[in-house]
Amino acid sequence: MAPISIPTSSRLPSSLRLEATNPIVSKTLSRLSRPSLISIVLDWLDENNQALSAPYLVDTDEEDYPEDGLYPPASSVGELREIYSDLQARKGSKREVVDRIIEGDWRDGLSLYQLAMVDLQYLYDHPTSQKWSAYRIVPLRTPSSSTEAEAHPKVNKESLTVPRFHPSTFLQQLQAQVLPDVKAHYNFDRHKSLPILILRIFILDSPYNTDLAATRHGGDRISANSDSSRTVYIAFPDASPHIFISKSQTVGPAASGESKSLRSLIVEGIPKALSRPRERYTLKSTSLSTRNLTELIHRRGSGRTNAAGGGWSVYADPKKKVSPLNTVLPTPPASEGDDGVGTGAKEVEFSRKRAVSPATEREERAAKRAKRVAQARFGDTAKVDDGKGVERVDIVIEDPFRMETRRETAPDHGNLTFPRSSDGEGSDGERDRPRESRAGRRSNVQEILNQERDEDDIDQEVEVPEGRWRPNVRLTFHGTHVFAGIRQLVEQGVIDGERMPGWMTGEEGVTIGAVRHGRIRGHKGSGI
Structure with a gap:
């Protein structure tokens, strides 16, 4: 008779075992390197972990002791060590x-x-293995009437309250709100080098709509289907009103739609698990996604750098103690007579300068100026070796363009006109929003921007003036460190650092955004 799977609303205990022949076990162990795997095994053999990771041991004095075999069992934990x-x-x-x-x-x-333990060790060995998205915990207004209670709750922008976080209570509420009929295992772990607490959620699909995703065998063992398992990480930074959620990953092949729906359920359930009576919260996307946890801590952590990016980072360094309100002028450079250089050395330097051609001197002066401009625009950020790189930045340009130009700007060509869209989007109702493709899959960037536009209380749609048109312009930057690459282009003179908009320096702290009039929509920007 086939075993029966009984659904439960409680979380799976940590002592529950998966069969050694299960594909999940071999695939999970094979991800680690040999030194990391042996280090994890030695942690399993620690006395404090014996209740949850006890090995298979036998008594050597028994008559039925299996001495043959490739791996005969040991008699004690010390022997295995x-x-x-x-x-x-x-x-x-x-x-x-x-x-x-x-x-x-x-x-x-x-x-x-x-x-x-194996999954978390793999995360520590490969910090860029997960793609994280940062969300901000924002309080909601307490309804004062029945009409407001029935309406969609609004964000309370004046409140500074932060929810209390207790791991055990949070897990109970999360299991009840998000996954009441799904078998899941939760495990908290403190990051080894970063000030964050990581929650690992190992999810097995509900037995109501799958073919026995998890089936009990005996009292302490289960057999799980590798195609139905999901793993999601939630990171809680210290003293910060933000939460980092990873993209749902599967051990075996699975549909991407299921992973997205599972992640959306978690995003909706986290604020409910943090809420209390008359103290409700919600999660709001910060448009920051990256594989670098260090960058997330830098941008959305508890430090001062989350509000001072780019050139403003010099004011966030507590060691320099520089304030933008300081009116003291910088100390001028030392004059040539005070540098302690002898007269003979000055004559040699003067003769060397006379030998340099004017063109070379102009190039050197331009290169030095470009480096000073890059230092002023980026400050101490966007360096190749700082370990705070962003791999992808998607920007949509929503600025309108002129339809006509004056004759003085182009006397040889006369009046220049940009072509109108050929798909009938020249009406006034369609000019104020970027065009979307008629066929094919809708861009994820446009979907996120539309969601933010719906969540924003202020109507940010601006009519396009007559004589202008708005093309569909999207910029995507790829690389191991996008803003460090832009800084290098500024230092080389490829990009004009003086006219470069502020969002290109990374001071906005976003990876997805819409630019209108030189500013990132919905964020504080320095503009052009």
């Missing part, structure tokens, strides 16, 4: 360690706690 310490000291293949875990020392299966 010596075995894996020897494996750590010598060279070998990773497959040898994985086979010994699955077929030998943990042949009864791995607990959900052990799998969580």
Whole structure:
């Protein structure tokens, strides 16, 4: 008779084991490198973790002790520590360690706690393996009447309250609000180097709409379907009203629509889990997505840098103690007579300058000026080796363009006109918004911008004046460190740093945005 899966609204215990033959176990272990895998096994063998990661042990004095086999079982935890310490000291293949875990020392299966340790170790070894999105926790207005209670709740922009966070209470509320009929395992872990608390959610699909995604075998083991498992990470930075949510990842093949719907449920359930009676919250996107957690902490953490980007970063450094309100003029550079250089050295320097051609001197002067401009626009940010890179920036330009130009600007060509759109979007009702493609998949950037436009209380649609048109212009920057690359282009003179808009320096702290009149819509910008 086939085993029966009983749905439960409670979270799965950490001591529950997955069978060693399950594909999830082998795929999860194979992701780690050999040194990291052996280090994790030694952590499993620690005395504090024996309740959740006990290995398979036998008594050597028994008559039925299995001495044959490729991996005979050990008799004590200390013996296993010596075995894996020897494996750590010598060279070998990773497959040898994985086979010994699955077929030998943990042949009864791995607990959900052990799998969580492996996943988190992989996250620490590969910091850019997850794509994170930053959300801000904002309070909602308390309705004062029944009419306001029935209407859509509005954000209370004047309130500065921050919700209290207790891990156990948060997990209970999250399980009840988001996943009442889904089997999931939760595991909190403190990041080793960053001031954040990471919550790992390992989700198995509901047995109501799948073919027994998780089925119990006995009292402490389950067999899970690898195609239905999901893993989502939620990071809580210290002393910050922001939350970082990773993109849902699957161990096996799965539909992308299911992952998106699962992530949307989590985004909707987190503020409900943080809310209390007469104290409601919601999550608002900050238009910042990246694979670099260090950049998220820098932009949305508890420090002063989340409000001072680009050239303003010099005021956020507590060591320099520089204030924009300081009216003291900078100290002028030392004169030539005070630099301590002798007369003979001055004559040599003067003769060297006489030998340089005027064109070369102009190029050197322009290069020095470009570097000074880059230092003024970017400050101490956007450096290649700072470890705070953003991989992708998507910008939509919503500025209107002139239909006609004056004859003085182009005397040889007369009046220049830009072509109107050929799809009938020349009416007044269609000019005030960017065009969207008629066929094909809708851009994710445009979808996010439309969502922000709907959530904003202020109507930001501006009519396009007569004689102008608005093309559909989108800019996408790719690279390991986008803003560092823009800074290098400014230093090389490719980009005019003096006329460059402020959002190109990264001071807005967004990776998705719409530019109107030189400013990022919905954010404080310096403009052009």
